[in-house]
Amino acid sequence: MELNSYQQEAFNYQRPNIEKFGKKNWMWTIFFLLWIAVGGYALYLQIAKGHSVTGMRDNVVWGLFIVNFIFFIGLSYAGAIISGLLHLFHVPWGKPIIRLAQIMTVVSVIVGPIFILLCIGRLDRLHHLFIYPRLQSPMTWDVLAILTYLVGSVLFLYMALIKDFAVYRDAKLNIPKWRQKLYKILAIGYRGGASQKRHLIISQNLLAIIIIPLSIMVSSILSWVFGMTLRPGWHSTIFGPYFVLGALYSGTGVLIVAMWGYRKMYNLKDYFTDKHFKNLGYCMMVLAAGYGYFTFSEYFTSWFGSAKWDSDVINKLFNTAEYGWWTFGANVLGILLPILIVALPQTRKPKWITLAAFLMVFALWVKRYLIIVPTLETPALPMQDIRMEYVKYTATWPEWALTFAGIATFLLCFTLFSKFVTVVPVSDLEDSNQVTKSEAKTEVEKR
Amino acid sequence: MIQEEKIDKSRRDFLRTAAVATVVTAACGSAVCSCSSKNTTVTEKVRLLSPDGEIVEIDSAYLNHQEHMAIVSKLEARQGIAGKRFVMVVDLALCKNARKCITACQKWHYRPEDTEWLTVKLMKDSEKAAPYWFPKQCFHCDNPPCVKVCPVDATFKRQDGLVLIDNERCIGCKFCMAACPYSTRVFNWDEPEMPFSVQNLEYSPETGIPAKVGTVEKCDFCPDRAREGLLPPCVEACPNGVFYFGDENEDTVTNGSETVSFSQLIKDRAAYRFLEELGTKPRVYYLPPKDRQFPVERGYENLPDNLKARFKDIMEPGK
Numbered sequence: 001m002e003l004n005s006y007q008q009e010a011f012n013y014q015r016p017n018i019e020k021f022g023k024k025n026w027m028w029t030i031f032f033l034l035w036i037a038v039g040g041y042a043l044y045l046q047i048a049k050g051h052s053v054t055g056m057r058d059n060v061v062w063g064l065f066i067v068n069f070i071f072f073i074g075l076s077y078a079g080a081i082i083s084g085l086l087h088l089f090h091v092p093w094g095k096p097i098i099r100l101a102q103i104m105t106v107v108s109v110i111v112g113p114i115f116i117l118l119c120i121g122r123l124d125r126l127h128h129l130f131i132y133p134r135l136q137s138p139m140t141w142d143v144l145a146i147l148t149y150l151v152g153s154v155l156f157l158y159m160a161l162i163k164d165f166a167v168y169r170d171a172k173l174n175i176p177k178w179r180q181k182l183y184k185i186l187a188i189g190y191r192g193g194a195s196q197k198r199h200l201i202i203s204q205n206l207l208a209i210i211i212i213p214l215s216i217m218v219s220s221i222l223s224w225v226f227g228m229t230l231r232p233g234w235h236s237t238i239f240g241p242y243f244v245l246g247a248l249y250s251g252t253g254v255l256i257v258a259m260w261g262y263r264k265m266y267n268l269k270d271y272f273t274d275k276h277f278k279n280l281g282y283c284m285m286v287l288a289a290g291y292g293y294f295t296f297s298e299y300f301t302s303w304f305g306s307a308k309w310d311s312d313v314i315n316k317l318f319n320t321a322e323y324g325w326w327t328f329g330a331n332v333l334g335i336l337l338p339i340l341i342v343a344l345p346q347t348r349k350p351k352w353i354t355l356a357a358f359l360m361v362f363a364l365w366v367k368r369y370l371i372i373v374p375t376l377e378t379p380a381l382p383m384q385d386i387r388m389e390y391v392k393y394t395a396t397w398p399e400w401a402l403t404f405a406g407i408a409t410f411l412l413c414f415t416l417f418s419k420f421v422t423v424v425p426v427s428d429l430e431d432s433n434q435v436t437k438s439e440a441k442t443e444v445e446k447r
Numbered sequence: 448m449i450q451e452e453k454i455d456k457s458r459r460d461f462l463r464t465a466a467v468a469t470v471v472t473a474a475c476g477s478a479v480c481s482c483s484s485k486n487t488t489v490t491e492k493v494r495l496l497s498p499d500g501e502i503v504e505i506d507s508a509y510l511n512h513q514e515h516m517a518i519v520s521k522l523e524a525r526q527g528i529a530g531k532r533f534v535m536v537v538d539l540a541l542c543k544n545a546r547k548c549i550t551a552c553q554k555w556h557y558r559p560e561d562t563e564w565l566t567v568k569l570m571k572d573s574e575k576a577a578p579y580w581f582p583k584q585c586f587h588c589d590n591p592p593c594v595k596v597c598p599v600d601a602t603f604k605r606q607d608g609l610v611l612i613d614n615e616r617c618i619g620c621k622f623c624m625a626a627c628p629y630s631t632r633v634f635n636w637d638e639p640e641m642p643f644s645v646q647n648l649e650y651s652p653e654t655g656i657p658a659k660v661g662t663v664e665k666c667d668f669c670p671d672r673a674r675e676g677l678l679p680p681c682v683e684a685c686p687n688g689v690f691y692f693g694d695e696n697e698d699t700v701t702n703g704s705e706t707v708s709f710s711q712l713i714k715d716r717a718a719y720r721f722l723e724e725l726g727t728k729p730r731v732y733y734l735p736p737k738d739r740q741f742p743v744e745r746g747y748e749n750l751p752d753n754l755k756a757r758f759k760d761i762m763e764p765g766k
Contacts, residue, residue, distance in 0.1 A: 050660050051619075052636035059630065061621040121619015121634065121661030127601040128618050139598035139622050228625045230592055230725050379630045380722060384568055384757040387561070423711065 001166040001192050006431040010271065011167060016424040017266050019174050021419055032412035039405020042398035051121060053398050059383060060376040060393035064403055065119040067368045071221055071250070072112030072410070073146070074243070074364075077215040078251015079105030080153055084212040087160075087204065093279060096271040096424045100258055102157040104251065107413040109150050111406055118402055138224045145218040152214055156207045162200060163427035166190040219244045226371070232302065233313040233375035242294045246271075249287040250364040253338075254388070256280050256357035258414065260350060262423050271424040277350040284357060285342040292335040295367075309380055316374045323374055328364055334363030501741035515645060515654045518674065524652045525613075527605030532695035532730075533668055534608065535584070536712055538702075540686040542567070542580040544746025546754075551684030555669070556655060557641055562633055564666040565681050569743075569758040578761050579736040580746050582689060584681070585610065585631045585666035586721065586729030593623035593632065602663070608695070608730050609668055611652040617662040624663060628725055632665045668692075678703055687740065695730075 003011060039086050056063045083101035087096030117123060133140050141230075165187035173180065190196055223243035226234035256277065263272040299317070302310040317327045341347045341356040373393050385391055394404075491507040544567050552558070552565045564584070567757040587610045594604050601617040604610050624632040639658035648659050653670045669679040677683075682690040683703055693700030693709055700709045710720070718732040747755065747762050759766065 050637040051634075057636065058624065058633055061624045061634065119620070121621070121663075122617065125599075125616070128601075128616055132599040132601075132616060134598055134600045137596050137598040137622070139596065139620060143598070225622070226597065227626075230727075231625070231630045362488055376625065380628045381630050382570070383630070386753060386756045415473045 001163065001168050001190070001427060003167065003427065007426050007429045008108070009432040010120060010424060010429050011171070011422065011426040012201065012266075013270075014133060014175070014254055014266070014424060014426070015171070018125050018168070018419060019424060025415065025419060028415055029412060032408040032415070033188065035408035036405045036412070039402045039408070041230060042401035042405070045398055046118070046402075047123070053396060054118075055389065055394045055399060057387075057390045057393070059379055059390055060373060061366070062119060062372055062376065063393055064369075064395045064399040065115045067365065067372055068403055068406055069115040070222065070243075070368045070372075070446045071365050072108040072115065072406070074219070074247030074368075075254050076105050076108040076112060076149075076153065077219045077244070077247040078249070079103075079108065079255070080149075080211045080215040081248055082251065082255065083160075084157070084208040084215075087208045088212075092430055093275060095429055096278075097255065097259060097276060098160065098428075099157075099421070099425045100262070101251075101255055102153070102160060103414065103417050104254060104258065105153045105272075107155050107410055107417070109146065109153055110413070111410045113146055114409075115402075115406060138221065138228050141221045142218075142225055145214075145221045149211075149218045152211050155243045156211050159200065159204045159207060160425065160428075161421060162187060162190050163192070164421060164425055166192065167228065167427050168421075186201075215247075216244055219247050226375075231375050232307075232310040232319075232378065233371065238294060238297060241296065245287065245290050246292055246364060246367070249284070250361055252280060252284045252287060253357035253361040253364070256284065256354055257361065261389045263350075266418075267421065268424060271429075274350055277353045278348060281342040281348060281353040284338050284353070284360070286333050288338045288360070292331075292339075295331065309378070312378045313375055317370060323370060327370060330363045330366040330370060332363075333359045334367055449684065480674040515648055515656045516669065518671065519651065519653065521613075522652070524606065524611070524670075525603055527609060528605035528670065528674060529606070530696060531607040531673070533587070533670075533673065534693060534695040534700065534709060535668070535731045536691040536700050536709065536718060536734060537582055537731060538691070538716075538734045539579055539581065540687050540734060540739045541689045541741075542582055542736075542746070543687065543741035544569075544580045544750075545686055547684040547686055548582060548681035548690065550667070551680035555680040557645060557658075564631075564633065564664070567746075569746075569761050571761050578738075578743050579739070580743065581733075582681075583629065583631075583721075584731065585668070586629060586727070586731045587668060589728035589730060590726060592628065592725075592727055596622045596626045598622065607670070609670055611667055611670070612655070612663055612665060613652045614655070614659045614662040614664060615650055615658075619661040619663065621663065628722060628727065633664050635660045636664055 042053075054063065054065075079101040083105065084099050086098050086101070117126070120126070129140070129143055133143075135141075165183050169180070169183045171189045173183075179298045190200070220240035220243065223239040227236060227239035229235060251353075259272045259276060259280070262268055299314065303314050318324050338356045338360045341352050346351075377392060383391055470761060492504050493507045493510065494502055495505050497503045498524055505690040514740035546567060549565055549567065553560065553562065553652060556564065558564065566583055568581045568583060569578050570581040587608055589604075589608070591602075591604055591610050594602050596612060598602075598620065599616055599618055601614075602610060602612045602623055619634070621634060635658055638660040641657045648654070648656055650657060650659075651671070653667070653674075655664060655667055658664055669677075678692055678701070679690075682692045682701075687700070688704055691700035691702045691707070691709075691712065693706075695709060698709050699706055700712065701707070712734075713732050716733050720729045720732055723729075744762070747758055750758075755762075
């Protein structure tokens, strides 16, 4: 594989990152593994003692696990849409961050479904989903969609990696034999010939075209697991687009945070530039406005119509004795703050944008909680139950432990990925300072 | 050969009868699950297969009735009882929250005290409206939201109108519980405690016994009893005849003491279905609590404190 000087420079710069597994990396890895071990113990308890160790009960049948499921799957869709768009439209500044978005896509579509498995009472009967499938059920749609999507996103990531694998194979890296062999296998004989190049580009374009509508579909189907029920707060026609937008929005936030983290960790200032933060910041701002609009429509129509059952949920959400402060906080941090920070030139800096993104991601997690739990705590019939745990959901420590284990798995996969491939893709890189507009134009035409 | 075939046939016949009635000496004839309601004075001889493989003739008085036997195949349990359309009518004017239906249901299905497949709510429709007792089973909807969302066909609608659950297929995703607008379904969060005598009974969706951890369960209108021509225990146990159970096709419902025309009853008493606007088409009709037989307090005063606490907000507001 031949690289131009700019790409070679980028590769040499990142070479130590994939050659060495430093002390810091070990520390983080062990730290994450410890968290996962705690989660493992919680899982053991849940399997041995039954789901009664969770805070879920007959009214609130879904809790933190489903919240995490929506959260992670959302990140994944965002990663796919962002990387797909950046790829299709040949956005020159987008090249360095495509891989980050793709890694996020794959890692979160692996971590997300783990959470739905945790929620299932009979894991031993999981195969029933395939031997007795019922197509009427949104759950079946979800299973099909996520599996399709998993394959699609892994392929998309892999296609984008082939060229880089060829680079690693040819670079005589100072790494163990098995890894050299692995790179060789994964590069599937790519040498950069004209025909190989053409085939790869066509496949990548096709996958990008497929994965964007696919992630919109999958995201909508996820929302329909809730939207198709008759419950207030869920049974809403805007739920599909609401979830798509929420997914994109939170994913953009995580991408910004990941960019910042890698920039710090591997000193990648030249690749994850201030411009990237600014541009993604603008995306975040637009998405925040859109998300705010959807949120407002959702609350406002329910409140204005004031049908009894709808009002019960709205009252729960806005009553400060119940979820009022959470609703308030989540909407301020999740919608207003990012808009404000990006809008003001003084705060339009990587540091601030990252902070806003981080708080926003947290707020959006809370938003998912506020979508799931208050609705389930508001059945049509009065509960008239004196068992507090049946009336109000409180997550137990095994649920929290498994939540943190999920986050740890997410971060661990990210860390390991960054030791296996260069975070900034080298073979596709373009020197954004040198690519003039006319050049970019002719290149688009050529393709 | 022909004779052998005959024996074979009678053996098959026997197995069919044996499903309903088993010999006392058979392994599972324990005292707990057997009831001696079939003690008749008529001495009818019944031919049965002994454990040694011999056909013996026994006086039917020595036979013991075995409950909760899976008397139909899994497939039949999914199809339902041919020609029937089960329906229930609940007379709200008669309910005084005696809770006999609840305990009878729990006893029949071996459910613990805090698992109420059948429950009695205290409803107060609006601020100034008078509260009334509202017994609620599964509505066995004709457009059941729970069945629509089940990913594995573990909960299903039968031709006789019943919505049942196969707890050997249920994966415990709880989607049906989220989808049911009436909070009917119950989940086994822990290993359910079942008496030893029924732990090893063959499971059937019609009996719901034994219960299994990590699966969903609910009121099933007791189709195993219907097959034997018996009323559900809640109907039988109610001291006031609140529940009328019957067959829409026959257009008759009975509360155990009186049998009336279903269509006439719901016409005369202006029956309604709960939350009709949801479009679920319940198979349970309610007769409005007009000309009530008991003051609502009757169902509250004598309750133990833990049950009283459920209704305190409505019965003693401000306290």
